[in-house]
Amino acid sequence: MTILLSDPRVAAVPVLDLGEPLVPLDAALSPTRQLVRRALADRLEVAHDLLPAGIGLLVVEGHRPVAVQHEIVARYGAQVRAAHPGVSDAEAHHLTSRFVSPVAVAPHVAGAAVDLTLVDACGDELDLGTAIDATPEESDGRCYFAADGIGADARAHRALMARVLGDVGLVNYPTEWWHWSFGDRYWALTTGAPHALYGPVDVPVAA
Template sequence: MSSSIVLMSDRRVAAIPVQDCGEDLVDVRRHGVHVDDRKRDAAGAWTHVRQTVLTRLLHAQSLLPAGVALLFIEGFRPPALQKQYFESYFGQLARANPLWQAAELREAASRFVSPPEIAPHSAGAAVDVTLVDHQGRELDMGTRVNASPEESDNRCYTDAPGLSERARTNRATLGAALSAAGLINYGTEWWHWSFGDRYWALQTGQPAALYGPVERP
């Protein structure tokens, strides 16, 4: 685990206050974003993000090279679902590492699933995205989207060593566009980018998060 990556479980993230600006959640499908349905839910929550997040996502799209587009995998995730994901992964790690203490398990789990109380997805502030070519085929990013550290041998980390030149270039292309649009990456997940949440506030030196958890679009 890279010591330079601030994890979601870090106390400094939870210490950031939230001053929710009250922006609505909006459906990216209505704004020309390519959306994958692997995270589809019955209520259609997965395609929603806060308005400014969408604006910045569209700006990032405009910065990509010709013939390359963003593929939106998941945005908003209801708090109850986030809690389910976190507890499930925490349990997997506990079974695989019976000698680990609760604090160790929480830290390790937060590499891949954010603790529910501070989760950017549950604030409508985060997007999981990748790149596709002009035929809609996903580009080689070195791992699949949502590959765990265990599955990928830590190649899910954005700056992981040992990637092919093509995967490294594609990650750099994705990162350049999203960074220029004002989103920040979670360094353990190359596909996860956010704006306005507590993690964003800590990483960009803002005094408070713009978005806190919401229940439904």
């Protein structure tokens, strides 16, 4: 059964923040130099090197300010209510959190998550089945990592991504094939760690 970020078990995970700074990713991984916690940056570099020649990782988003997360939750929550008129507040919250994390447990806000894909040697994105950030409504559920209805190439690319990122300790949020995290509350719950390593953060870039 898929564990959603709204699950009370996620919020119940204690946080003992290591105090690691946010650091910009290398431009080879993220041309926009997205910010993540230092240990996550190190793991992404190792995963990049584990890929076959001619394939690389492309990180399109890392740390997300709290205010931005609030805006995303509100915007998608409105889409959910439009698509499911008449649902209760509790069900709307459940449906929203399939795809957008509640702020208190949001991995991006902790600097502990990335949205990424695979690219070829020319930097062109490979087929992963949907665009990054395709909602369940837009993609007919194909945004789920294990979804049916995607082609063989997309399935193989997702499996490759899972292998190299899993090998360095990252976990996937199963409703979003592109979302991987390390050290947040969701990571701790799914790996059995006694506590999360990172909580919400808004700090300057490390020198």
